[in-house]
Amino acid sequence: MYERKAAPWVIGFLLLMGGFSFGLRSYAQRQTALSEYRGLWRLAYDVKLDADEAGVRVQMAVPRDTSTAKIVRQNVNYAELRNERLRTSTTQTRLSLLAPQPGRYEVSARFDLDLRPKSTGTVEIEPTPTAREIERWLRATPTLQSKSETVVTILSSIRSESDSTAEQLRKIFEYCCSELAHIDRSETINDAETVLREHSGTSLGKVHAMLALCRAANIPARLVTGFEIREQPSPQPDYWLEAFIGGLWEAYDPVRRYSKKMPPDFIPVCRGSEQVVVVSEKGTAEVEYSIHRVGEGGFVSSSGQHPADVFDLNRLPLSMHDTLAVILLLPLGALVTAVFQTIVGVRTIGTFSPTLIALSFVLADWRTGVAVFALVILVGLMSRALLDRLKLLMVPRLGFMLTLVVAILVFTISILDYFRFTPSHQAVLLPLVILTMTVERFYVASAEDGVPAAVKLMLGTMLVSFCCYLTLGWRHVGTLVFRFPEVHLVTLAAFIFLGRYTGYRLTELWRFRDLLTPNETNRS
Numbered sequence: 001m002y003e004r005k006a007a008p009w010v011i012g013f014l015l016l017m018g019g020f021s022f023g024l025r026s027y028a029q030r031q032t033a034l035s036e037y038r039g040l041w042r043l044a045y046d047v048k049l050d051a052d053e054a055g056v057r058v059q060m061a062v063p064r065d066t067s068t069a070k071i072v073r074q075n076v077n078y079a080e081l082r083n084e085r086l087r088t089s090t091t092q093t094r095l096s097l098l099a100p101q102p103g104r105y106e107v108s109a110r111f112d113l114d115l116r117p118k119s120t121g122t123v124e125i126e127p128t129p130t131a132r133e134i135e136r137w138l139r140a141t142p143t144l145q146s147k148s149e150t151v152v153t154i155l156s157s158i159r160s161e162s163d164s165t166a167e168q169l170r171k172i173f174e175y176c177c178s179e180l181a182h183i184d185r186s187e188t189i190n191d192a193e194t195v196l197r198e199h200s201g202t203s204l205g206k207v208h209a210m211l212a213l214c215r216a217a218n219i220p221a222r223l224v225t226g227f228e229i230r231e232q233p234s235p236q237p238d239y240w241l242e243a244f245i246g247g248l249w250e251a252y253d254p255v256r257r258y259s260k261k262m263p264p265d266f267i268p269v270c271r272g273s274e275q276v277v278v279v280s281e282k283g284t285a286e287v288e289y290s291i292h293r294v295g296e297g298g299f300v301s302s303s304g305q306h307p308a309d310v311f312d313l314n315r316l317p318l319s320m321h322d323t324l325a326v327i328l329l330l331p332l333g334a335l336v337t338a339v340f341q342t343i344v345g346v347r348t349i350g351t352f353s354p355t356l357i358a359l360s361f362v363l364a365d366w367r368t369g370v371a372v373f374a375l376v377i378l379v380g381l382m383s384r385a386l387l388d389r390l391k392l393l394m395v396p397r398l399g400f401m402l403t404l405v406v407a408i409l410v411f412t413i414s415i416l417d418y419f420r421f422t423p424s425h426q427a428v429l430l431p432l433v434i435l436t437m438t439v440e441r442f443y444v445a446s447a448e449d450g451v452p453a454a455v456k457l458m459l460g461t462m463l464v465s466f467c468c469y470l471t472l473g474w475r476h477v478g479t480l481v482f483r484f485p486e487v488h489l490v491t492l493a494a495f496i497f498l499g500r501y502t503g504y505r506l507t508e509l510w511r512f513r514d515l516l517t518p519n520e521t522n523r524s
Contacts, residue, residue: 007500011493018489040072040112041229042294043267047107047277048286049081051099056283057084061225061270062093063111068264069229073112081105092270099283112294113229115264129220129244136272137220137244143208145193146215154196155216168217169243169252176210176254203255204274207239210254220244224251225276226268227291235289237276238266313482326359328481331491333358333468340467342498345505346460349441354461356434358468372412373435379408380439388443402436409435 049058058081063071076095084096099105129137140146158175159168181200192212195201201209207223214221221243228238240253240262251262269276279285313324333355340346348354361369383404387397438461446454471477481487 007496011496014489014493014496018486018493021484021486021489040114040294042290042292043111043113043227043229044290045107045109045277046288046290047109049099049105049107049279050284051102051105052282054099054101055280056099057096057280058099058107058283058285059094059096059278060107060109061273061276062095062109063113063267063269064093066267068115069267070114071111072114073110075110076107077109078107079105081107092272094270094278113267115229128247134220134244137222138215138218140212140215143191144212144215145191146212148193148212150193150197151212151216155213159217165217165219165245169214169219169245169250172210172213172217173252173254173259176206176213177257180206180209180254182206182255204239206254207241210252211241214241214243222272223274224268225270225274226266227289229265229267229291231292235291237269237274237289239274240266242271313485325478325482328485328488329359329362329472329478330355331488332477332481333472335491335494336468336471337464338495338498340460340464342501343505345507346464347457348461348464349438349445349457350434350461353434353438354464354468355472357461357465358472361465361469362473371416372409375412376405376408376435377439377442380405380435381442384439384443398436398440401439402433405435405439 043063045060047058047060049056060076062074063069065071078097080100081097082100084098095109097107138146145151154175155172158171163171179199180195183200183202189195190202190205190208192205192208195205195209196212211221211223221241224240224242225237226240227235240251240255240258242249242251244250250260252259253262276289277285277287330352334352337348337351337354341348357373380401384401387400392400438458442454442458445457
């Protein structure tokens with residue numbers, strides 16, 4: 001009796017704590033962004049120009065106002081150089097200086113930025129590109145070999161003809177993030193074809209590779225060069241790209257894995273070029289950059305760690321993010337399974353089998369997953385029927401079935417590759433033990449309750465797995481749970497509610513429908 005009265009209070013407490021924690025951490029993250037970024041920062045160029053003859057030109061890209069930063073002050077000292085003109089286009093602004101005679105010149109440029117993180121993107125509002133501009137951002141170049149055999153082959157292996165433009169862009173981005181290793185050697189060749197062929201490259205090389213794949217897929221894309229505004233000893237330009245999709249420019253960084261938008265401290269300086277400072281022929285230049293804070297605004301950040309940082313999973317190494325994201329999705333799949341078994345009344349093979357099967361389809365290509373799963377179940381059931389004649393003990397029998405499932409899985413992937421169906425390399429993530437137990441449970445159910453009951457049990461498992469797949473495959477759900485793991489306090493409350501549920505299941509209402517509708521005999 002006491003447990004029944006306590007359950008609503010526990011559910012209410014968990015919901016209250018989950019909502020309070022979610023709201024508090026959301027507010028804390030906004031304040032952290034303000035304290036970390038807000039204020040006046042100075043971006044400085046120091047250029048030493050050596051002109052071999054008169055007329056050598058040096059051009060410097062000038063930062064422009066964005067949705068997160070405003071240029072409040074700029075100061076350029078160029079000694080004896082002649083200010084030619086300010087070259088402005090829809091994508092960049094460059095200050096052009098001319099050397100009147102041979103010699104050595106020094107140029108210093110100071111740009112004071114007021115960071116205002118009112119939004120989280122750095123894409124400027126600009127006019128819709130013309131047909132000529134679109135053609136420019138689709139063009140192949142010596143470093144963006146979008147028409148080369150290597151680029152075309154890789155593109156065809158990671159996309160399908162039925163994919164939408166957004167889906168193609170997502171697959172290209174995920175390929176560049178996961179398949180291209182990052183190296184920090186500046187002398188490495190940065191052209192797209194070499195990076196894709198060797199599966200490694202510098203930051204600029206990985207961006208070039210994604211640019212080439214986008215242009216090969218007929219997605220207009222352009223290089224963005226800018227700076228990360230933070231205290232650093234010897235800052236160098238950072239690179240990312242923007243893809244034109246849905247009438248807007250979306251930012252993508254395959255090195256830091258930012259998609260659709262960049263953090264507010266990444267300030268673009270020029271687009272379509274990797275060089276912030278450009279010198280014409282007969283001239284050379286040494287360029288040094290510096291970034292430092294010159295004024296505070298809003299909150300002042302603390303240099304120490306806070307105990308609440310343990311709830312911030314983003315601070316963990318990037319290699320751990322994918323694994324933790326998978327683990328955090330498992331309770332949601334279990335919740336979907338509990339709803340179907342407790343409320344709907346659908347029986348499944350095992351409690352967590354639908355969740356693990358659905359999660360494997362989320363991680364791998366679902367087409368490959370379905371093909372492998374269907375063949376493993378089919379061949380496994382046939383083998384299990386033949387194996388029953390040997391009258392083996394349970395543990396050796398399960399070991400035999402596990403070995404058989406592994407062999408079927410490996411050879412199915414090999415067969416798909418042979419017929420050029422390009423199976424997903426993550427198809428091996430299919431839960432082998434769950435597949436083995438599924439075959440065993442189906443055979444036992446068919447022997448004890450009959451084939452129709454076993455088929456009904458399998459169909460119920462597939463239905464719940466499909467619903468789990470729709471839930472776990474929703475990208476926003478995974479992002480939310482990873483950023484705010486305390487959301488699972490609500491999941492715990494939901495499990496307690498389902499655990500105290502004593503009402504009718506939906507399948508029982510259908511099963512006993514005759515009792516709910518009196519017939520004519522009972523009425524009389």
